Amino acid sequence: MTAQGLRIAGFGFRSEATLESLAQAQDQLIDRYGAIDKLAAARSMLPLVEELGRLRNIEVIAVADAELPTVTTLTHSAQSLQARGTGSVAEAVALLAAGPGATLLGPRLMSADRQATIAVAEGNNQ
Template identity: 40%
Template structure:
């Protein structure tokens, strides 16, 4: 059976992020239409606000290991993020990694107004 491209939202966020901030960043990146999953770095995949967001949109959370993110080249480059994670944008790298090997970004990183959440959207053939 043929499936169309899979859309994944990559999310980067601070420890104290709220559901509202994640929602706002995702909306700014293009929203939840057609979303197959949300993705983030493994050690943040069980954050309560992220679990609430995934439940709200009825999508799974894809946890991406830090060493996988570290190898991904992203259009957006944050020096602090690069020094910490080895990639320019956790949101962009997580979206690309979770959307599959030939994924491409359809929305580069956007930041919530309170600066606690970032979101990017990638499209690919799936893992």
Template identity: 40%
Template sequence: MERRAVIVAGFGFRAAADVAACKAALALAQSGHPAVTALAAPDDKAALLAPLAAALDLPLIAVTPEMLRSITTPTCSRFSLEARGTGSVAEAAALAAAGPDAWLLTRRHVSPNRMATCAIAQGTAA
């Protein structure tokens, strides 16, 4: 079975974040990297990304709390550890959604208003 590369933009964001903050974080993270093939976020916040995913014509992957907690990230935010059990929600979401062999293309980037973060991971899918 042939495997294909997947490029996933993972997001973490505050409750008050909007699509513009996520879009800005994506633009910062995307700079110089391959085009993303999917977006990912914690399952309880994925609905906020639905308009962005639709505008970009990309699938949206909802990442469970268990998946987030199972990922060790290079960034280690005390807030993220306390709230979600991982050092970076964006990095963990990207890695979890990109598959078990995934690696980060970029660590998290923070939107200018500091409401959203985005990291990009690459993996392979069947």
């Protein structure tokens, strides 16, 4: 755990996303913000993130899909709003998994192939 609090990376991605899409997005996030403590995903998107967690030996937290619209995000993607009720699945997942009072370290990042997004929130949950 970092001195500031637990850093949790949340994912959002299209159905076409691959494990490589998620891994590249995570590497980009770590390059920008440093180490992360856990990964998180909406329950409906969990299997691919769990696979990445197993490969990288990082615990994965599941977030209820129904909670996504309850979070205010920095990014306001029209596609994400229509599909999931939130401006950014990655940002919403990170904030929900990090717990009450969590803050985003910045807006979501997108994988090079544009199939996955990732955001990191800092909090003291889990």
